[in-house]
Amino acid sequence: MTNRDNSIDPIDGTISIVTPENITFRYSVAGPFQRATAFVIDFLIRIGIIIILLVLTVTLQSAIGDVGIGFFLLSNFILNWFYGAVFETYMNGQTPGKRLMGIRAVTVDGKPINAMQAVMRNLIRTADTYPLVTPAMFGIEFGDSAVYVSPIIPTFVMGLIVMSMNKRYQRIGDLVAGTMVIVDQRKATFGLIDVRSPQVLQIAAMVPATFRADQEMSQALAHFVDQRPRLSEARRREIATHLTEPLSRELGLSPNLDPDILLQALYYRAFVSDAQQELAQLSPTATIQYQAAPQQASGFGQPPVQLQSPSSQVSQPSRPSGRPPSGGLLR
Helix, strand or coil, rough: CCEEEEECCCCCCEEEEEEECCEEEEEEECCCHHHHHHHHHHHHHHHHHHHHHHHHHHHHHHHHHHHHHHHHHHHHHHHHHHHHHHHHHHHCCCCCCHHHHEEEECCCCCCCHHHHHHHHHCHHHHHHCCEEEEEEHHHHCCCHHHHCCCCCCECCCCHHHHHHCCCCCCHHHHHCCEEEECCCCCCCCCCCCCCCCHHHHHHHHCCCCCCCHHHHHHHHHHHHHHHHHHHHHHHHHHHHHHHCCCCCHHHHCCCCCCCHHHHHHHHHHHHHHHHHHHHHHHCCCEEEEECCCCCCHCCCCCCCCCECCCEEEEEEEECCCCCCCCCCCCC
16 A cells, blocks of 8 residues: 555644545654653653663572673663564564554554564664763762763754654654654454445355455455545545445446445455355345344444345354454355
8 A cells, every 4th residue: 555645733732644545544653742752651661671671680680690790781782772673673663652642653654664664764763863962961970970070961953953843753873764653543343344235245255255355455445434424425436436446346246336335345354354154145045134234333324134035044243343453254
């Protein structure tokens, strides 16, 4: 999914990213105060870990000698330089401080950052701390120690100046790594959003059994279904048309199919792992009753869908709405 255009709303700091499929995703850019608070939280966590390591080193000094000091110095180095990089790599752009503040580092295209970007933006953080000042400027004295006149206290003035000069609030490390920090608006989800209706199931049955959604298509389908309740009917059709025109040709489907319903059908086929079994039950002699998820849970309110026929009935209870990261059962 490639960014074609993006802009920042100067009022609320919301960035809009338009994909090649003309789907617009909006993110709220995290400001300096949110990021500073997250940094302080992470700094305190690092200090706490360093104190624990120091206590262990002193306690074991008599047993392990200078090895303990070497281990402490090495641990301190790794902690200071790679703390943020490791957490952002394995916690999808978040450190403990960022998670507590509800913010996340992503690429300028809104994608998750990779390990190289996480390492780069954290290693270059030192450039954002300049200029450094001496403890003497704050009246802190260490007697005759050289520390008293050594520039060791970061001011982060450089980082603040750079952030104020671009609309995404990117510091130097962000500019080099191609990242930005956004407010994490992810909501807890359970199961799948229930899109089943007679029209959706009918079109889903037309989709070839060989259909497989790759990662980018899965993300596009999921975002569309997630945002669909917030879009007007005209806007839904406008967005859906850009996706369904090439997909209809690729899948050999009629170009006259409703684009909105077709995307819901593809979402159903992409994320419901037992879709084929459910569709196989749609025969002239079968009756299938689905209970849609409650509107307040899924954000996509639909009345219960019933496919009536004069014979037997197969009932399947609903599950709470939402979307798992990959396929799931909608039962």
